[in-house]
Amino acid sequence: MSHPLTAEAPRRSPLRTVLTVLGALAAAATFVFLILTQPGEPVDAPSASATLIALTGYGIATVLLFVGILPTLPTATLALIPVALVLNIVLGQFVGTALVPIYLDSIGTVLVAFLAGPAAGAATGLLSTIVWSFFNPTLIPFAAGAAVIGCLAGLAARWGAVRRLWWLPLAALATGFAAAFIGTTVALAVYGGTATGATGAVIAVFRAAGDGLAESVLKGAILSDLVDKLVTFAAAAALAYALPRRATQRFEFVRRHRVLAAPRKARDSEAAPAA
Amino acid sequence: MWLAALAAAGAAAVRAGTASRVAAAGAAVVVPFALWALAIHGLFFPEGRTVLAELGPARVTAEGLAYAAAFVLRTAALAAVMLAFSLWADVGLLRAALVRRGVPAQLGYVLAATLGLAAAVSDRLRRIREAQEARGLVVRRGPGGRLLAARLQAVPLVLALVDEAGERAVALEARGQSLPGQRTAYRAEPDSPAQRALRWALAAASAAIVASVVVPAIAGAAA
Numbered sequence: 001m002s003h004p005l006t007a008e009a010p011r012r013s014p015l016r017t018v019l020t021v022l023g024a025l026a027a028a029a030t031f032v033f034l035i036l037t038q039p040g041e042p043v044d045a046p047s048a049s050a051t052l053i054a055l056t057g058y059g060i061a062t063v064l065l066f067v068g069i070l071p072t073l074p075t076a077t078l079a080l081i082p083v084a085l086v087l088n089i090v091l092g093q094f095v096g097t098a099l100v101p102i103y104l105d106s107i108g109t110v111l112v113a114f115l116a117g118p119a120a121g122a123a124t125g126l127l128s129t130i131v132w133s134f135f136n137p138t139l140i141p142f143a144a145g146a147a148v149i150g151c152l153a154g155l156a157a158r159w160g161a162v163r164r165l166w167w168l169p170l171a172a173l174a175t176g177f178a179a180a181f182i183g184t185t186v187a188l189a190v191y192g193g194t195a196t197g198a199t200g201a202v203i204a205v206f207r208a209a210g211d212g213l214a215e216s217v218l219k220g221a222i223l224s225d226l227v228d229k230l231v232t233f234a235a236a237a238a239l240a241y242a243l244p245r246r247a248t249q250r251f252e253f254v255r256r257h258r259v260l261a262a263p264r265k266a267r268d269s270e271a272a273p274a275a
Numbered sequence: 276m277w278l279a280a281l282a283a284a285g286a287a288a289v290r291a292g293t294a295s296r297v298a299a300a301g302a303a304v305v306v307p308f309a310l311w312a313l314a315i316h317g318l319f320f321p322e323g324r325t326v327l328a329e330l331g332p333a334r335v336t337a338e339g340l341a342y343a344a345a346f347v348l349r350t351a352a353l354a355a356v357m358l359a360f361s362l363w364a365d366v367g368l369l370r371a372a373l374v375r376r377g378v379p380a381q382l383g384y385v386l387a388a389t390l391g392l393a394a395a396v397s398d399r400l401r402r403i404r405e406a407q408e409a410r411g412l413v414v415r416r417g418p419g420g421r422l423l424a425a426r427l428q429a430v431p432l433v434l435a436l437v438d439e440a441g442e443r444a445v446a447l448e449a450r451g452q453s454l455p456g457q458r459t460a461y462r463a464e465p466d467s468p469a470q471r472a473l474r475w476a477l478a479a480a481s482a483a484i485v486a487s488v489v490v491p492a493i494a495g496a497a498a
Contacts, residue, residue: 036496049489067379071381075452078384079440079441085389131385133357137358193315194316194350196307196308203315204315208318243434247438
């Protein structure tokens with residue numbers, strides 16, 4: 001038994017696992033319910049029931065995931081989360097997002113997921129949405145979607161998508177599809193299918209062609225999210241490889257699952273003892 | 276109803292002295308939303324029957340405008356209420372109050388550290404750009420040039436931030452961040468029985484309203 005001050009914090013407990021699973025189930029149930037009860041035609045007035053179900057369902061999922069995951073994160077990951085949040089906000093500004101239908105608001109989340117795993121990625125997605133909504137409150141209903149993006153990116157890293165780079169686009173596309181479907185349910189139920197920026201223009205084009213509202217929003221979201229996640233995953237992987245090994249190998253997730261391919265120099269000199 | 280929520284948020288912001296900031300932040304969110312809502316639903320609403328004007332492929336319909344207006348009003352109410360709260364709340368105090376009520380202490384660190392870091396990062400970015408310009412960085416035209424410029428600025432920024440995060444992790448660990456147990460906040464929390472009663476009443480009312488709408492909707496869908 002070690003001294004209490006150096007004792008490992010309770011990383012996982014059955015209760016927290018149950019909470020996390022319940023949170024995931026709540027998000028999935030809300031998603032399925034919204035898909036099944038989606039009206040084909042837009043109705044004149046905003047429907048209060050669909051909105052409230054989306055907000056409460058995804059809200060409960062957010063709280064449960066939050067309480068289940070956050071206290072289990074190691075300190076190295078926790079210290080990285082504010083960095084990821086700032087990167088989410090700053091890095092998207094480098095690319096002109098006004099003309100291309102992408103958001104680029106999750107590079108930091110995906111980077112944390114690559115370095116610290118699915119749970120950390122999900123927590124970063126949630127926290128990013130919550131903190132960002134202090135400035136832009138319309139984002140808050142998308143918190144569960146951001147958590148799914150972080151979680152999927154972490155799973156992709158765990159299964160070697162960042163080590164074997166040809167898997168990276170596939171993982172990005174899968175994440176993009178998931179994000180598009182979840183985002184569509186929120187955008188329809190809460191905002192009546194309104195999106196700003198180039199995504200909005202894409203939706204308007206499909207509407208002009210006579211498509212139904214749900215169909216147009218889904219097509220617009222898929223188009224935007226697929227491109228967005230391809231660029232985001234590529235940028236996050238490039239950043240992960242640009243970081244010095246001293247920084248990346250600090251994360252247990254990176255070491256245990258060999259997330260990053262070893263650099264050629266290190267592989268050649270592995271036989272020789274380190275100088 | 277949404278106008279009443281907007282008015283209440285406005286009154287609260289005026290009372291807290293943050294009205295101009297709430298208005299600016301709210302406009303930054305709501306104005307683009309309103310313009311796009313009008314562009315999407317106002318111009319292209321194939322389900323609309325009452326055509327007001329026809330401009331090539333675009334048909335302005337009364338139904339589309341009403342649909343857009345309803346959602347803009349509701350979104351404006353949401354944004355105003357939440358911004359009136361977030362611009363008025365003192366983050367340090369909010370952190371202490373949340374942790375005292377059993378919210379994971381990590382949330383407080385992330386909230387406060389992000390807001391502090393966001394303020395410092397723009398300055399950091401400016402210094403990185405100046406340093407790269409001193410080394411001869413010229414942003415060339417075209418996507419290649421922009422990509423290179425973005426790489427030359429983003430990579431040093433991310434390197435520095437991740438490296439510092441690692442150092443902070445050691446410092447946090449040394450101060451027992453990951454240990455379980457009660458946290459003591461030095462901030463005194465201004466509270467009164469009236470406020471406490473109002474909070475409980477509002478929470479119960481919200482829960483009742485949500486339940487009164489959600490439960491019949493789910494029951495109706497299941498039937």
